[in-house]
Amino acid sequence: MKIIVCIKQVPDPNTTVSKIDPNTKRLVRTGVSLVLDPGDESTISAAIKLRDTLGGSEVIALSMGPESAQDGMRRALAMGADRAILITDPTLAGSDALATARVLASAIQKEGADLVFCSTESTDGYTGMVPGAIAEFLGLPQLTFAREIQVEGQKAIIKRVVPTGYKTIESSLPAVVTIASGSFEAIYPTMKGIMGAKKKPFTRLTVAELGLEATQVGEAGARERVLAVGQAEARAAGQIVKDDGSAAQRIADFLQRYQLL
Template identity: 40%
Template sequence: MKIVVCAKFVPDATADRRFRSEDNTVDRAGVDGLLSELDEYAVETALTVKEAGDGGDDAVTILTVGPEQAADAVKKGLQMGADAGVHVVDDAIHGSDAVATSLILSKALAKLEADLVVFGMGSTDGGMGVVPAMVSERLGLPAVTLGSEVTVDGQTVRIRRDGDTASETIEGTLPLVLSVSDQANEPRYPSFKGIMAAKKKPVETWSLADLELTPEQVGGSSAWTEVVEVTARPPRSAGTIVTDEDGSGAAGLVEFLSTNKFL
């Protein structure tokens, strides 16, 4: 079984994330980046599925679309234990929206002949969480999304999804698209052995031409959404802070709630 994890390289959420002033796109080159934390759960799921298999020809590939530095996201996946990597990189991709990104991923997944496509629940930068559904739509594959527990039983993939109103069991048949939540598992840390082994693992670099896509089909010029304005949120003005002494904290709190008409 060919298992492919779609992984995203994102600006570090704890660093100073910003937009490029010239085109209002997320600055991915000028800031520290890494594999989106939420995609680590997808890598872990893929590795667990492979390990639970019969040890046959199951292999895990990390697929990423992004600038040069995005190779780091692939590397992290390989260090965790994936077998191979594919990095789609092309200057024309800059500025692609979710619709265009899903097109690039779909072409790459078709080329890889993926049986099981695994996504995290969303990225930690854009955070739309829509790409798995778009890829499923484009490839005509079933999608079982936001799994908090995943079991693969022969050709059947079954997940538990803890939704807002119910806990559901959802299943589909391979090949399919799966996305997992951060409740699905505890992602492993790369071991020293894993880090060394990753250096020898094959990573292919593909351009748009390799996927039979033209620059006009992707990137900022073809994006169907346009950011008109980006405004930094004004810092919150400093509030009142009191130290609780013999119930003064509770009294102050209730007074604040009362003054602001929350009671």
């Protein structure tokens, strides 16, 4: 079984307050610390676990991004992915969700896969549109919000998180699966894994090598436009007090003042 996992580097959600460049109107990704998307760490771990259960299978990490994205891919390799493909090209800057999916789908088409794994949504852009769009480009069914996945013969079966519980759903392979964030514990790379990662195959692809035109991707291909960037309305500063034993009274007074009791 060939499992392709789509992953990307994002500004570290634990240390960065996301900023927008007023000129390009894009998220600032330079001068901030970048990490493999924590959601994707969970997703790649799900793929590795499935590969090890199935046997005779391979996990390929796929990313579209600037050269710095290779750090995230190295981490995926250290976690246990077998090889990595990075699509990197200056024309890709400013891609929208549609273009991102177009590029990733072209690479998946070229490589061939039985299963494509994505996270339900990324931590930085979080449109959640890329996985479904990849499925549509490839004409495949999409099994979304999986918190468990099983493969039986030529079928994939998932437990899909829904607002009231979960549903068990199945489709034929190949299929695109999205992993609900946090459903799988992230594998922590070992020293041996980190050393081994350096020897694993790492391929780079350009837009032209995928047979795509520069006008179909990046800023040029984007079907949305940011007109203006403004400041979010800040919440009025509240009152912060240290508990001196009267916290319960204080909160109750507050609730009463605003007729919440």
